[in-house]
Amino acid sequence: MADQATVDHEVKLLLEEMERLGSRGADGKLVCKFGALIHDDRCSNIFEALVGTLKAAKKKKLIDFEGQMLLSPVHDNVDIVVL
Template sequence: MGLDVEGEVKQLVEEIKRLGGNVDGKTTVKFGVLFADDRCANIFEALVGTLRAAKKRKVIHFDGEMLLQGAHDHVDVVLLQE
């Protein structure tokens, strides 16, 4: 079974909408909130990989190349496409 990256990115968008708030007209969530969420933990085997894939597709934005739990808990993950 191959990884359904598109499906995971779509699911990530839904989870960001569920957990995030509106900041300057964009839905935004802290990485730590996403990472600590039980539902996200159950859905995404590799949350960091899904975030990177979504960023590459310009679906989300965050500062830096990669987000690490603890070190980047306060980094904003911003939804670019609703």
């Protein structure tokens, strides 16, 4: 199991990558498609377990998405919102 500092670091990197790949909605919130993250070469090099990092960020209430877990290609079009 990854230690808390590693998890916190990966969550921070996730938010940075979402900023790079996402866009602002009408409400000003940053939104990124799951597919944009999962199919991005840079993200695949950074994150060993992107789905786990997403779950950790959701648990910390930093992001939100529908459902408990996202899987590609089924959920590629799901919006992940930065809270």
